[in-house]
Every structure is written in C-alpha cells, then in structure tokens.
Amino acid sequence: MKDGKRRTWRLRLYVAGQTPKSITALANLQRLCDNHLAGRYRIEVVDLVSQPHRARRDDIVVVPTLVRQLPPPIRKIIGDLSNVERVLVGLDVLPRDDEE
Amino acid sequence: MPTSVHRSNPVPTKRAGNGRQPLAKAPTGIPGLDEITNGGLPRGRPTLVCGGAGCGKTLLALEFLVRGALEYDEPGVFMSFEETADDLVDNARSLGFDLPRLSARRRLLLDYVRLERSELTEAGAYDLEGLFIRLGHAIDSIGAKRVVLDTIELLFSGLSDRFVVRAELARLFRWLKTKRVTAIVTGEREAEHLTRHGLEEYVSDCVILLDQRVKEQSATRRLRILKYRGSAHGGNEMPFLIDDHGVSVLPITSLGLAHPASTAHVSTGVSGLDEMFGKKGYFRGNSVLVSGTAGTGKSSLAAHFAEAACRRGERCLYFAFEESPSQIVRNMRSIGVHLAPWMRRDLLHIHAQRPTALGLEAHLVAMHRLIDDWRPRVVVVDPVTNMIAVGSEIEVKAMLARLIDLMKLRQITALFTSLTEADGAAERTDLGVSSLMDVWMLLGNLEANGERNRAIQIVKARGMAHSNQVREFVMTDRGVTLVDVSRRADGSVAIGSARGAQQQPTRAGAPQPGRGRKAK
Numbered sequence: 114m115k116d117g118k119r120r121t122w123r124l125r126l127y128v129a130g131q132t133p134k135s136i137t138a139l140a141n142l143q144r145l146c147d148n149h150l151a152g153r154y155r156i157e158v159v160d161l162v163s164q165p166h167r168a169r170r171d172d173i174v175v176v177p178t179l180v181r182q183l184p185p186p187i188r189k190i191i192g193d194l195s196n197v198e199r200v201l202v203g204l205d206v207l208p209r210d211d212e213e
Numbered sequence: 214m215p216t217s218v219h220r221s222n223p224v225p226t227k228r229a230g231n232g233r234q235p236l237a238k239a240p241t242g243i244p245g246l247d248e249i250t251n252g253g254l255p256r257g258r259p260t261l262v263c264g265g266a267g268c269g270k271t272l273l274a275l276e277f278l279v280r281g282a283l284e285y286d287e288p289g290v291f292m293s294f295e296e297t298a299d300d301l302v303d304n305a306r307s308l309g310f311d312l313p314r315l316s317a318r319r320r321l322l323l324d325y326v327r328l329e330r331s332e333l334t335e336a337g338a339y340d341l342e343g344l345f346i347r348l349g350h351a352i353d354s355i356g357a358k359r360v361v362l363d364t365i366e367l368l369f370s371g372l373s374d375r376f377v378v379r380a381e382l383a384r385l386f387r388w389l390k391t392k393r394v395t396a397i398v399t400g401e402r403e404a405e406h407l408t409r410h411g412l413e414e415y416v417s418d419c420v421i422l423l424d425q426r427v428k429e430q431s432a433t434r435r436l437r438i439l440k441y442r443g444s445a446h447g448g449n450e451m452p453f454l455i456d457d458h459g460v461s462v463l464p465i466t467s468l469g470l471a472h473p474a475s476t477a478h479v480s481t482g483v484s485g486l487d488e489m490f491g492k493k494g495y496f497r498g499n500s501v502l503v504s505g506t507a508g509t510g511k512s513s514l515a516a517h518f519a520e521a522a523c524r525r526g527e528r529c530l531y532f533a534f535e536e537s538p539s540q541i542v543r544n545m546r547s548i549g550v551h552l553a554p555w556m557r558r559d560l561l562h563i564h565a566q567r568p569t570a571l572g573l574e575a576h577l578v579a580m581h582r583l584i585d586d587w588r589p590r591v592v593v594v595d596p597v598t599n600m601i602a603v604g605s606e607i608e609v610k611a612m613l614a615r616l617i618d619l620m621k622l623r624q625i626t627a628l629f630t631s632l633t634e635a636d637g638a639a640e641r642t643d644l645g646v647s648s649l650m651d652v653w654m655l656l657g658n659l660e661a662n663g664e665r666n667r668a669i670q671i672v673k674a675r676g677m678a679h680s681n682q683v684r685e686f687v688m689t690d691r692g693v694t695l696v697d698v699s700r701r702a703d704g705s706v707a708i709g710s711a712r713g714a715q716q717q718p719t720r721a722g723a724p725q726p727g728r729g730r731k732a733k
Contacts, residue, residue, distance in 0.1 A: 129342035138337070161346045166354075168347035169324055175333075175372065176343040191372075192337030203334030 122146075122154040123183040124204075129176045130162040134193045138177035141194035149206050179203075236418075236443045239287070239359070239395040242280025243273070244581075245462030246436075249451060251444060254419055259389050259396040261416035263407050264423030269434060269455050270399040271296065272308060273423070274361040276459045277397055279310045281359045282320035287395075289359035290322045290351045294367040298323040308459045319355045324348075328371030335373055341381040345388060352392055360389065360396040369410045386415040407439075418442045424450075433574060436462050452574040461578050463615055474498070474676075479591070479626045480525075482517030485695025489671055489680040495652055496676065498624040500617045502597075502647055504631035505656030510667055510686055511630035512536075513693050514656070515593045516545040516552060518628050522591035523555035530589035531563040532580060534599040538563035549691040562587055568599040576600065577612050581619060592620060597629040597646065610646060617649050651675040656686060666709040669695065685709070 126142055128135035139158060146154045161168050161176065168174070181188040181204050190203035201207075238252035247253050254260045254277075262270050271293075278289030293301060301323055302312045315321035324347070352360065365385075368378050389396050398416055400408030407413045413420055420440040426433055435450040453462040478493035487494045495501055501518075503511050515531075522529040533541055541563060542552045555561035564583055571579065584592065600609045613629075620627045631646065647653045653672040658665045667686040671679045684695040 127343065129346055132342075134338055134340065141337070161343055165346045165350035168343050169351065172327055174326055174328065174341055174344035174347060175339045176341075177339065178343065188334070189332060190334040190336050192335050192339045195337035197336075199334055199336035203336060 120153065120184050122150050122181070122204075123157070124154060125157045125159060125180045125182055127159045127161060127167070127171070127173045127176055127178040127180070130160065134177055135160075137193040137195065138179070141197070141200070142179065145194065145197060145200060149201065181205075238444075239281070240285060241277045242284045243276055243460050243462060245451065245453070246460070249438060249462060250419075250441065254395055254397070255442070255444075256395050257390060257393040258418045259386055259398050259416045260419040260421065261398050261400055261408070261412055262421045262423065263400040263402050263412070265402045265425065268402075268423040268425045269453070269460065270423055271301075271363050272304065272455055273460050274363055274397040274399055275301065275305055275310070276308065278321060278359050278361055279305070279312075279315065279459075281395075282315055287358035288320045288322075288355045289361065290324065290348065290355070290357045290394075291361045291363065292324045292326060292348060292351070292365075293363050294326050294328065294371075295364055297325045301325075307457065308455070309457055310459070322351050322355050322357065324351055328367060330371050330373070333371070338377075339372075339374070340377060341368070341385070344381075345385065349392070352394060358394055360392075360394045362396065362398045364399040364401055366400050366408060366410050366412060382412070383415055419444075423453075433572065452577075454574050454578050456575065456578070458582075461581075463574060463577055463581075475624055480518075480521045481514075482519070482521035483514065483693050483695060485684065486514075486669070486693075489682075489684065489695070490652075490674060491678045495626055495674075497626055498621050499626055499651040499675075500620065500649065501626070501628045501652040501654070502631055502650040503628060503654050503656060504633050504647075506633055506658065509656035509658060510669075510688055510693060511632070511656055512541070512595055513545070513548055513550070513688060514654075515595050515628055515630055516541070516548075516550045517693055519561060519591065519593050520545075520550050520552060520555065522626075523558075523560040526560070527590035528559075528588065529555075529561050529591040529593065530583060530587055531561060531593040531595065533563055533565040533595055534568045535596060537565050541565075547690070548688050548693065562589075573600065573608055573612050577616060580616060584619065584623070584625070590625060592625050592627040594627065594629045596632045598632045610649070613646060614649055647672070652677075659683075659685075662709065664709040668698065 124142065124146070126139060128138065142156060146156065159167050159171075161173065171180070175191040177191070177193055179190040179194060179200070188203055188205065190200055194200050237256040238250070238254065239256040240247045240253035262273060264270050275291065278291055281287040281289050291301065296304070305312045312321060312323065316323060326344075348360070351357065365382065368382070369375060372378050386398075398412060400410075400412040402422075403409040407420070407422070419438070419442065422437045422439050424435045424437070426435070434453045434455070436453045437450045451462050453460060475497040477497040478495065479497050479499070480494040481487050481490065503514055505511050519529040519531055531541070536544070538556075542556070545552050552561055552563075556563065566579070568576065597613065600612070617627065629646075629650070652674045654669060655672055656667065656669050659668045667688070668683050669686040670683045671681070683698050685698050687694050687696055
C-alpha cells in the first residue's frame with residue numbers, strides 16, 4: 114500500500130489481434146486500473162499479430178497475458194481479466210475497502 | 214495467419230490414410246530409422262514420439278532437426294517446454310552436434326517456453342494464439358521445414374483449463390499441417406497410456422514408441438513404430454543406441470530375406486577344403502560357421518580365408534574378440550600365413566576389441582559402421598561365441614541375424630568361428646546360431662591309438678555339393694592342409710600315424726553318421 118501510493122504502475126497487455134478476448138481484457142484492465150490505481154498507472158498494449166517477434170522475446174504463449182513490469186517483481190496474469198479478484202491478487206493490488 | 218486455419222484445411226488427416234497415393238516422406242538422416250520407415254517420417258505432418266523419462270525422445274528429435282539442417286537443407290525449429298536452450302546445446306554437444314553454429318547460420322532456431330503454473334495467475338478466458346504466433350514467426354524467420362515440440366504436454370501442467378489446452382492442441386496439429394512442416398511432437402509415456410494426456414488422439418499419421426530397459430546392468434534401448442498410416446512398417450522392436458555419433462537404430466532385420474544369391478565362388482583359403490566344396494569354395498555372400506573346441510584350428514582356418522581374400526585383392530575386415538592384432542599376426546606366421554603385408558597394403562584390417570567393452574547393440578553398431586566405412590568383401594568374426602558374454606542367447610542370435618542380413622545384402626562373405634566347450638554344453642549355442650548360417654563346419658579332435666588328431670567335417674553347405682567325409686586337418690609351417698582320413702575295413706577311422714599304415718584312402722561313400730562327427 115505504501116509502495117502503491119508513490120509509484121507508477123507499468124502494465125503491459127499482450128493480445129493477438131482485435132478478438133473479443135482482447136477487447137474484453139483491455140476493457141477490464143482499464144476499469145480495474147481506474148478503480149484501484151487511478152493516476153498511477155500506464156498501460157501498454159502489445160499486439161502480437163503486428164509484432165510477432167515479441168512472443169518469443171517476452172516469452173508469451175497464452176493470450177491475453179498481462180505483465181506487471183513495475184513495481185518489481187514481474188508478475189504474469191493470463192486470461193481476459195474478467196475475474197477481478199484474481200487480477201488484484203495477481204497484481205498484488207489491495208482492493209479498496211468499499212469494494213467487496 | 215492461424216485465424217484462417219479452419220477454412221483452409223478442414224479435415225486434413227482423412228487424405229493420407231486411404232492410401233490413394235504414397236505418402237511423401239522426410240528422411241530423418243538417423244541411421245536405421247529411415248530404413249524401417251521406408252524413407253522417413255510423413256512429410257508435412259506431425260509424428261508422435263513417446264516414451265518414458267530418459268528414453269531418448271529429445272535427442273532423437275534434436276537429431277532429426279540437425280540432420281535435416283545439415284543433410285537435407287531443411288532448417289528446423291526446436292520449441293522446448295522442458296529443457297532450456299543452454300541445456301539442449303549441452304546435450305547436443307555430447308552427440309557431436311554444434312547447435313550454436315547451426316543457430317548462427319539460421320539453420321536452427323531454439324526456443325524455450327517457460328510455463329510455470331506457480332508463476333501465473335489465471336483470471337479469465339484465454340487461448341494459445343500466442344504460441345501459434347510465436348511458432349509461426351520462428352518457422353517463417355528461418356524458412357523452417359521441420360519442427361519439434363518437446364514436450365508440448367507440459368502445457369497441461371502449466372495451465373489449469375484442460376478444455377482450452379485440448380482444443381488448442383487439436384488446432385495446433387491442424388495448423389502444423391497447413392504450415393507444411395514435418396514435425397516431431399514428443400510425449401511422456403505413463404503406465405498403460407502412450408502419453409500422459411492422450412496426444413496420440415491428435416497425431417494420427419505416425420507414432421513411434423521408445424523404451425529403455427535395464428537388464429544385467431546394461432541399458433538397452435528399443436524403438437517401435439506403433440503406427441504409420443499409409444505406409445508399410447516393421448512392427449518389431451528395434452534396438453537403438455545413443456552415442457557420440459547420435460542415434461542409430463538397428464533395423465537390419467527389416468531387410469528380410471530379399472538379398473541376392475550369388476553363384477560366384479570364394480576360396481576357403483585351403484585347397485583341400487575348397488575341394489570338399491566341389492573344388493570351388495564357398496558361395497560369395499555366404500555366412501560360414503566354423504565351430505570347434507579350443508585349439509582345433511578355427512582361427513587358422515579364418516586366417517587362411519582372410520589371406521586368400523587379400524591375395525585376390527579383396528578387402529578383409531577381421532573382428533578379433535579374443536586376441537590382439539599383433540598376437541594374431543604372430544600366431545599365424547607360425548603356420549606360414551603372413552598377414553602383416555596385407556595389413557600394410559590396407560587390404561586387411563584387424564579390429565580387436567574385448568566383447569565386454571561394449572553392450573551387444575553397441576557392438577553391432579560399431580561393426581556396422583566399420584563395414585560401412587571400410588567396405589570389405591570378406592569379414593571374419595573370431596570368435597562369435599564371445600558375444601554371448603555380453604548378451605543372452607536370443608539376443609545374440611537376433612544380433613547375428615541382423616549382421617548376417619546386412620552382409621548378405623552387400624554380398625560380403627563372412628566367416629564366424631565358434632568356440633564349443635569340450636563337454637558339449639555350448640553346442641546348444643551352435644545350434645541356435647547355425648540355423649542362420651549357410652555353411653557349418655565342425656573342427657574336432659579325434660582320439661585314437663594314443664594320439665589326438667585334428668579333423669574337419671562339413672555339417673551343412675546350402676546349395677552346394679559337398680563332401681560328407683571327415684578329413685584330417687593338419688597344421689604345418691606352410692599352413693593348413695587337409696588329408697583324407699582312411700577307413701579300415703571294419704569302418705573305424707585311421708587317422709594320424711595310423712593313416713600311414715592304411716594303404717588306400719577310402720573313397721567309399723557315406724561314413725557312418727555318428728562316427729566321424731566329433732570326438733566328445
């Protein structure tokens with residue numbers, strides 16, 4: 114919590130084209146960040162269809178994959194991020210008290 | 214890209230199976246494997262290679278890529294889910310393959326996929342499109358024609374949604390066919406199942422099973438083609454080896470009995486013995502077994518045979534399992550057979566090795582390689598019985614059958630000596646081995662009148678008129694000569710000094726079968 118207040122979160126979302134899963138994942142991520150990390154996050158989307166070499170370089174096989182670049186350590190979350198609770202656990206973001 | 218997979222190739226597996234046209238094949242370049250598969254793996258299709266831990270799946274797959282890149286101008290992608298690229302490089306080095314060099318030349322691309330469930334949080338629906346893009350990009354970037362996925366089953370342990378993994382694997386195998394790559398997919402064997410997660414359901418064209426057993430302290434590896442759609446294949450288990458030359462499968466049994474039968478003759482090296490075979494000797498390509506107890510002259514006969522070949526200008530390869538080359542040369546010189554000059558002229562090569570130095574399969578591979586490299590016309594194995602030290606009777610026989618088939622196919626005339634024990638206990642072995650042989654001769658000692666004299670007889674000689682008589686086998690300082698054994702009026706044999714007393718060497722037909730057979 115004390116870390117999260119100061120630092121900017123850098124999140125990278127790997128998708129493969131504009132598929133329903135990609136769109137859902139990005140929307141879910143956006144909403145989650147606005148709710149929990151407002152003003153303290155940056156999202157980068159990597160579309161493997163247009164940057165195929167990134168899959169090997171960044172060791173991605175599953176899409177969508179969300180990678181927490183910062184703060185360290187790196188964490189990976191896979192799926193369309195529809196399970197908010199697990200995303201929060203995966204990112205190690207503490208849910209706000211008013212959220213169930 | 215992968216999204217169009219379903220439309221472009223709806224049910225590709227159906228086409229190959231009905232045998233309308235022969236399957237195109239991609240040679241593996243692995244000695245033996247291409248023989249038993251009649252040319253290699255199904256081209257443009259995935260093959261499943263399964264087996265337990267440490268059975269050699271990864272190395273076989275790796276060699277398939279390396280040979281493809283080096284010998285068939287087919288670059289390859291190795292996608293590893295298990296071993297890191299560094300580990301693969303190290304393992305390949307033990308087989309004599311330089312992966313970094315191949316990678317630098319863009320003939321090979323190693324890609325290690327790390328998928329640890331403990332490092333991943335799953336939060337919603339996903340698929341493996343990233344894998345398709347990754348593999349597709351790897352294939353396209355080096356123009357790969359071959360792909361290895363080792364072992365893709367680890368996706369099941371890395372990801373919790375089995376339905377997704379299954380569906381994606383099915384899609385992956387269809388997609389591989391549209392990429393027209395020849396692929397090896399490895400799978401870990403588990404109990405009664407070929408693979409832990411049923412990969413065999415997806416790979417329908419070719420399934421190869423590897424197996425490793427440890428018996429009497431030595432590990433033997435076996436390979437079996439379980440399935441090969443649209444192609445004839447031997448269903449037998451084939452021994453295979455992994456050594457510093459890579460993988461070798463010993464498929465020689467698959468050659469079957471289709472070898473040509475020559476009518477040309479090859480001298481035995483002993484004129485009296487040639488005479489017993491209708492004055493001509495053995496047929497070219499014959500396998501000859503010479504058995505006898507210790508000191509009956511087996512090696513001498515072998516040396517004569519070898520020397521006669523060299524005299525004709527033919528190359529002879531002599532496998533010595535008991536004596537060193539110099540010992541053989543010295544001993545044979547004492548009976549007037551000079552081998553050293555032929556060795557200097559590169560017509561004779563004596564390959565001496567203790568049988569226990571290698572396992573049975575390793576012996577066969579070593580012999581196979583030497584025969585391939587040196588291209589002899591005549592081969593001597595002295596004695597073949599020492600092989601028994603390294604294998605069971607059945608294995609030795611199977612190994613010999615393979616060796617004999619190989620030599621027959623190449624029209625190599627081979628002589629095997631076999632040491633039998635005086636009590637006859639080892640004759641069983643002889644009988645087992647002798648059925649593989651075209652010619653079988655027995656050397657023995659006949660004891661009579663307080664003397665022990667050597668004798669020789671032909672037990673069988675396929676397709677040849679041969680003498681049924683026992684001859685005395687005399688070793689002089691000018692080599693082996695055969696002398697007619699005289700028969701007395703009462704039918705008993707006059708041999709040695711008794712022979713001289715007998716005036717007329719008998720020409721009378723059949724000797725009593727039990728009589729001359731052998732002193733026991």
